[in-house]
Amino acid sequence: MLSIFQNHIQTNFNYLKEKKLLLAISGGIDSMVLLHLFHKLNYDIAVAHCNFSLRDTESDADEDFVRTTCEILKIPFYIQRFDTKQFASDYKLSIQLAARKLRYDWFSELLLEQKLDYVLTAHHLDDEIETFLIHLTRGTGLEGLTGIPAKNGNVIRPLLKFSRDEIESFAKENNIKWREDSSNASNKYLRNKLRHDVVPILKELNPSFMNSFQNTLDNLKQSQSLVDDASRIVYRKVVQDEENQKKINISELKQLENYEAYLFQWLKPLGFSAWEDIYNMVDAQSGKQVFSEEYSLLKDRNYLIVTTRNIDKQISYKIEKSDVEVNIPLKMSLCNIGYISNLNANCIFVDEDKISFPLTIRKWQGGDVFYPSGMQGKKKVSKYFKDEKFSLIDKQNQWLLCSNDEIVWIINHRADQRFLAKNNTKNILKIELKK
Structure with missing residues (x-):
């Protein structure tokens, strides 16, 4: 040897x-x-x-x-x-x-x-x-x-x-x-x-399995080399590399018989994995987005645009006790009321004595848990997303309302029962998401 x-x-x-x-x-x-x-x-x-x-x-x-x-x-x-x-x-x-x-x-x-x-x-x-x-x-x-x-x-x-x-x-x-x-x-x-x-x-x-496998690997590597060559040639025709983004021409892309295979080759190295969402973007309305850990893919009229994400998952927005309205990152109103009425998904009624200001609005993080209203016990937010069939985009875009980093509301979806006001609550605070 x-x-x-x-x-x-x-x-x-x-x-x-x-x-x-x-x-x-x-x-x-x-x-x-x-x-x-x-x-x-x-x-x-x-x-x-x-x-x-x-x-x-x-x-x-x-x-x-x-x-x-x-x-x-x-x-x-x-x-x-x-x-x-x-x-x-x-x-x-x-x-x-x-x-x-x-x-x-x-x-x-x-x-x-x-x-x-x-x-x-x-x-x-x-x-x-x-x-x-x-x-x-x-x-x-x-x-x-x-x-x-x-x-x-x-x-x-x-x-x-x-x-x-x-x-x-x-x-x-x-x-x-x-x-x-x-x-x-x-x-x-x-x-x-x-x-x-x-x-x-x-x-x-197969007593010759090792040799046969080695030959198979060699053949697969040669096939992969052909795929890489084709991918590079088509890339130059379909994709515009600009300073801060890549623009995939949808009209040129759709002329390819197997355009999904090319999207896979180009986007997989960037960490994308939601392939069904990505393939559907080609015929989707403008504004649809898919995210990887470091990049975003946006449908914008005639292009799929790849840009680097500058989202910090730790970023948060404060709501002070004196605020009656906030506009960033969402448009929301806060007001004290005397009783609970008009229950719907875009507002919650909380016991003001159970929350601590400033409240914060942030994205979800690994390990987040809450106590869903109408259920017994706690639940991981990631499990809630899975059960509710949140798409990758939905999860990336979802905001949480928190008090001392405890979740008060998965905004526009489910409140945490620990903070909800009851009929006999003295200080009821209505928090509403505005359209």
Whole structure:
């Protein structure tokens, strides 16, 4: 394998010879083989090891193993400990996504601090198969079936052409030591279930499955390349790139037989995902909008216009006790009345003694909860939106009226029962949304 690997690097990554490389080493068999190969070939390498603190003493033992190995081989190494569970909780991420973000953010920092050129990871052919199957089971486009990229910016994955069996055979033949990760034996995660239960059956059905899969990936990548080429050519004809926006000419777009596929290619990299809403915009009235995390897409007469969003979710507007009318961000009136009347969706009657001024109007945030009128107990605002079939646009545009950051009213939809006035309430405040 060493000579095959050397030829593979010289053919596909010949630029690495003169570079300073950071190897991501977990201590597992794949990464230890990666370390052994580049050390044998006398590349300029350093090691980065992440201790995610997820397996108690086992994680610490992995750290000690990698440290000792690097000391023996006289290779510079960097070790970082993370409180992964706390990070995942703080940012509402899965453990896997949290670990990935922590890992790659730290790698990027190391490259800058230590003046290194590339990060090398030990992803291999079996990882590609598992990733392919994960995307396939969840639903994906062509791009999601093209596997893991061998190069993505400054991240290089030089073992992708080698199978787990080849890597294991090489490790045993060369007496390379490694650490077993006990979590790999569990079927708790989809990737492990595919690895243990599905891939072995595919290999049993076709003894040449690994080669066949590699050929399939190559074909899919070539097809994706054709799609990318076509997308760029059509983009130049249909889209006007201006300083602060992109304007998609709807008339030109609709002449394309598969214009939805082009919209997908152009807008997916910008984080858009509400595809049904986007495709419907082509024939919608002007003013319809769809949002991604960083961009907005607006239907404006003959164009779909992409602009950067400058919306701060934390922005809020105050309503003072002396205010009888507000105009930003919504037109609303406030007045004291003697009794409750004319109940409708665009106004609420609250007990003024239960609220605290200044009131605020803001957008909803992850973790928001309220106590819906007419129901028992509390409910997440996100769950309310889902149950009420709010579209992505509806959710992005929805305003909340709050007292001390507790929700008083999902404006024009549902009040919080904790603040509602009753027939015997002494100080009734009517808050009305004006059309």
